[in-house]
Amino acid sequence: MFRNKNVWILLTGEFIAGLGLWLGIIGNLEFMQEKLPSDFLKSLLLAAGLLAGIAVGPYAGKLTDQASKKTVMLLAGFVRAISVVFMLIAIATGSIWWMVVFLVLLQISAAFYFPALQAALPLIVADKDLLQLNGVHMNVSTLSRIVGTAVAGILLVVLPLAMLYVGSLVAYIGIFILTFFLNIDESKDHQTAKKGPSEETSFKDVFPIIKGLPIVFMTLIMTLVPVLFLGGFNLVVINISELQDSSAIKGWIYTAEGISFMIGAFFIKLISDRTSPYIILFACSFLIGGSQLLLYLADIPLLTIVAFALFGFSVGCFFPTASTIFQTKVPKDFHGRFFSFRNMLDRITYQIVLLISGFFLDLIGLQLMCVLFGGLSIIMTTVFYSRHKYLQNRTRTAKQDT
DSSP: OTTOHHHHHHHHHHHHHHHHHHHHHHHHHHHHHHHOOOHHHHHHHHHHHHHHHHHHHHHHHHHHHHSOHHHHHHHHHHHHHHHHHHHHHHHHHTOHHHHHHHHHHHHHHHHHHHHHHHHHHHHHSOGGGHHHHHHHHHHHHHHHHHHHHHHHHHHHHHSOTHHHHHHHHHHHHHHHHHHTTOOOOOTTSOOGGGOOGGGOOOGGGHHHHHHTOHHHHHHHHHTHHHHHHHTTHHHHHHHHHHHTTOSHHHHHHHHHHHHHHHHHHHHHHHHTTTSOHHHHHHHHHHHHHHHHHHGGGTTSHHHHHHHHHHHHHHHHHHHHHHHHHHHHHSOGGGHHHHHHHHHHHHHHHHHHHHHHHHHHHHHTOHHHHHHHHHHHHHHHHHHHHHHHHHHHHHHHHHHHHO
């Protein structure tokens, strides 16, 4: 797998793009802390970009299945680079509205880029290597987050805020150039582009596929559990920083969560052949709920780090497993539409959780909100697990009767 030039291009590009993304995210948090006092208003601002991504999702899915994955990634990369210009204008003018333009363009770009990327991965390696590639890809993404947040923290001390976005722009231009060197053989992929007018594809065609694959449907539902934590992640980090009256804790949180994520993504490769993917998903979901409950003690720095480390390890096992299930079980003809739908589902749930998080942070505070979300995560996981066991037993009984 590691002799494949495309693998190295994607991994290198992911690292560079991740640096740019996290320079921008830390810059966003800093800009919002200066301009918006309310957590709920911060969540509304972030939700504006997510709405734009949801709106273009169906078209992004169809285009990814009908056009070259490389072309879609290039167009998305170009829009992503252009979006940074508007954030530089926002900083120069002090206007929140220019930041909204920046977030809208950035999320539209992501709505096209990530389904194309996920659909491209099964085309550059064999199915047996997908779990390893997903794990390595996510580890590279996490490493870029660790480095990006550390560099951003240093740059904020010594340079103006605008320089973070200049760094972001340079990174996005870098990944745009790297994408040109991808060489993906899509002849073995979908036959969609060869279909006649009477067989024109529709975004809705993906829904019967999902319904007919129980493992895919269940995994999609299970992804709601980590989203309960991830949706308001940045708002939670800001509040912990304020609760502990420490700017440094932000860096420690991102670092602990990132390193643990990498350990989890490595660990999952060791146990995946001996453990059911469902067992992995359910176990990780319970751990995610436990890490949220632990944040009731968010005023204690050590326990805060432990909670985020536990969460990082859990999602490091969860997401490579889920991605591999999707890439191997969903037919390649539908990958673009499926990953676009998944992207839309993630954005909708992220937006809802983001708004709820902002509301609860203003209403009941960080610690009670974490207890509420942690309890809900554990209840959801218990219900999903009970349903899974019921279906397993019913299937086993039906086989015995026949």
